[in-house]
Amino acid sequence: MSLLPEYRDPSKKKEYAVIGKSKPKIDGPEKVTGAAKYCGDLKFPNMLYGKMLTSPYAHAKILSIDTSEAEKIPGVKAVITHKDVPSKKYGISPARWDENCLCIDKVRYVGDKVAAVACVDEETCYKALAAIKVEYEPLPAVLDYRHAGDEGMPNIHEEYPGNINTEIHQEFGDLKKAFEEAYYVRKDVFQGQRAYQSPIEAHCAISMWNGNKLTIYSTTQSTHYFQYYIAREFDLKMGDVRIIKPYIGGGFGGKLEPTGLEFNGAVLAKITGRPVKMFYDRADMFYHNRGRHQGTYELTTAVDKNGKILGVHANFILDGGAYTSLGIATAYYAGALLPLTYEFDNYKFDMYRMYTNLPACGAQRGHGAPQPKYAFESHLDNIARDLGIDPLEIRLVNARKPYTTTVNSFDIQSCELKACLERVAELSDWRKKKKEGMPKNTGIGIATGAFVSGAGYPIYRNDWPDASCMIRMNEDGTSATVYNTTVDLGQGSDTVICQMAAEAMGYRYENMRIISGDTEAGPMDFGAYSSRQTLMSGWAAKRAGEDIKRQVLNMAAAMMGLPPDDLDARDGIIFSKSHHHPTKWQPLTYEEVVSQYCKLYGPLIGKGMYKVHATGGTFKGAAVGTSPAYSFCVQAAEVKVDEETGEIEVLAFYDVHDCGQPINPMLIKGQVHGALYMGMAETYWEEVHFDPKTGVCLNPTLGGYLLPTALDMPKIIKNEIVDSYEIVAPWGVKEVGEGSTNPTMGCFRNAIVDAVGVTINSTPITYEKVWRALKDKKEGKQPAEIKMPPPPANAAVKPY
Amino acid sequence: MYIPDFEYYAPDSLDEACQMLAQFGGRAKVLAGGTDILPKAKTFSPIAPPQTPLPEILVSLKNLEELKKIEYVPGKGVVIGALATHNDLVNSELLNKKYMSISEAAHQMANNQVRNRGTVGGNLINAVPSADLPPILIALNASIKLVSVDGERVLPLEELFLDVCVTCCTEKEILTEVVIPDQKMTGSNYIKFGARRSGALAIAGVAVAVEVENNVIKDARIVAGAVAPTPIRTKKAEDFLKGKEVTAELLEEAGVIASGECKPITDIRGSAEYRTNLVRVLTKRALRKAIDQGHV
């Protein structure tokens, strides 16, 4: 593409002072020395501890709750049930608010909230909870999403007959015609598992009131959404709700919505007049969940002789769990993002997200996209094999080109997918390995991915700016503080925002400070989700930085007697671009100019904001998946399989990213390594297990739910970025956070299949599954086929 | 996550400890490294009640220095004190020299923090089927000593285990030492199969010890873990090997026989069928390693 040749020509690239460099993390020293205080570390005078009583049944009527014994226990300061909390339903996806602070008449999963207590210490909480008597009438439970919609199944929510939470039917182009004219059509069905984000830090909220003003310290990914939804629940003005985010130990999508900890903690704090700290333990986290949806994914694809995709039908069903959480968006994302990486003109997407009596699923890194993408990348490899085409070549044939529009109306500007494919092929020696073959039981797989750099529309409908930022210079110019409400979950957004602000100001990163995540200190920003902060919050920071710089240059111009246009700033030095003289027009420092400014005019403040331009089509659900820009990436994995045990060893991993222009290469690497860690484990280990009869979680511990350790990471990890520049983004940036999980499961699956020549269509691809597939193959048995469940009886549209 | 209140004693001598246990009866339990007893007693949330509630009283053995030693006693063998930690096993020069396979087995356990605290005695008395030390210790014909106010008794380690988490060590008794007698065995080895490289419990584990002379197996002991309520010796496979010349087929066949002797269960970590297969594969591989590496 020749649209912006000056950006694409590396020789013409500007040399930046702050961005593009692996600056150390701004919060590194605090975190590694333990000085950083997380929500769980905080204590306040008179603070009480709170815990919730949860349901032991997957589905039951609440007949009565007797709290009288619990109230008598010394140290118990408050016991609440649904009678004490607002009955207004809450949720995060506005179209389906279906959750109560405490259940009123029914519990809908093992772990559903029934009562809560506030006590002088944690131990007393457990005593109080044990003394609460709840009478239940157990109801038949819906524990298998594939049959949740069957005729005669119990109904979980009255408002949603047939247990259908979300139903989607979208069609673009003429799929029927594409299938008729195709050279080859293949159908595959894949299955994914329930996974959980497992952030290191458990959820925690400390609520306190001052008159009618509510302050909550919380482990949140979005202070704004917490402020908005909590104000809504309690009929408060947003200005009367202050959300403060201390350091956060990971979220991965699981901390985007307020929970019972905030809602019930606020009520307990109001009743007792004391601060109340509520927190999850590891098991509570698994029950609260909001992790990856499990689903069954049927894909039918038509191709021509060369493997060029003509049309795709995606027919999916998801296990949503007992509540909506962010699941409507998940359901839309599952189909919406599939057309990003490959160009095709005909597409049909059918989806049912089912209610079940299991913990609610939500947004986990890659939100809705990773499992469908795994399915599609596996499916594409199957097609390539059938046609005798190299998996790399079929991807090159179909790879998206820059400045194109997807079949579902997403506008793509920058896109270096082809370059990523070629570079991964080089790094991994793909073509040589394919030509000469690999040692027995070793294999290599490749997959592509793409992701939004921030959702085009906010979660609840509003027209506030997506991001805003304020910068204040310390009066003597020796430091600058960024005020915003972005959320650094560990990914490094505080660092990147400060780098961008410093670059825009012509100032030094080392002198930047940031106060993020306090709704009373910083202007509104929607927070950390949909991989939005580098692009969106980055725009706001850049513009705020430029605002500072403009004022500083104006001041300096007056001090130097030169026109402001002739001045520039870099590394904290303000200098004339044209006048170089040994004694006159000497450069000034930020310190000199800012001091002078503040003495004359008071505070030196810069501000900036960003609002996404109108994006996407007009069909139902068109908003989900829109974004100002899309990242692209390609991964390849080399694995070795132990034939006799099915054990998988990862020999090497390759990742090449188009994430626009990099701000901090070290942090990009961190994201890619983290995504590999998560994706690899979701491919063959991680699964939240439930008792199929009771809905009790069988492995809600870190000993039962295995995450990789350092020893399990592949020894060879090569990752690179390709040259790319995104015109709608500040300095051409794009996301690298969630997108990097998209290809991972697919490339691992494809590598395993390449190594041993057996097909396994469900994740996790456990060692046992690999062993069994090999055994079946040896014995000439057909692998067990995964069937697409029939559409729910109550479906409005039945596509098949 | 909290631990309920309990009474705590840390006696200064073994005698005193035994007296306390006799006095407190079933109300007390021994505390060694605490890596089993304490996490199991923690309430993680109302929804995850403790697996095994804590007894009223804990009697800590931490002051009994003499139980921490690993030493060679001529005529007896290598004596491993019950309070030796997993990392003591990993780092003991004596074990590295005489029974490397014990150090290696210990190194595959848990993680460094737990290996610093967890003890041999705790691992044996806790008696979960997936415990990593029993197979290799039984393969090397270890005996144990149990001491109480009534006196002491010595018995083969394999007789300790009665059922899942049940041993013949009474509430009054303290396990004081594990003894590895002098060996005729020429090689030994333990292979643990867990889902990940660190900190995962065994889905199956097999330890073997063999005496090989001129490529003929004179004696063999094979012990499988995590595939029955207790660690089990697969005696048919042992007998099958004796007197036979080592060939790949022989080891393969021994694996098949051993796998027929285990009685695994199906749980979320693996099906019974898969575990049975693992016993076959691990037995074969452990034998091969024990024979080839030529040290115990």
Ligand SMILES: Cc1cc2nc3c(=O)[nH]c(=O)nc-3n(C[C@H](O)[C@H](O)[C@H](O)COP(=O)(O)OP(=O)(O)OC[C@H]3O[C@@H](n4cnc5c(N)ncnc54)[C@H](O)[C@@H]3O)c2cc1C
């Ligand atoms: C994260 C983690 C990972 C683990 N991984 C592994 C693993 O990979 N492999 C494995 O085998 N185990 C593993 N374990 C279990 C545990 O660490 C070991 O079983 C350890 O050896 C227990 O020893 P301890 O001293 O901590 O026992 P404790 O918890 O102190 O005691 C355990 C039991 O034994 C009794 N007891 C202890 N010592 C004596 C004695 N001398 N006489 C009589 N009774 C006694 C106690 O009363 C108690 O009932 C793991 C544990 C954790 C927490």
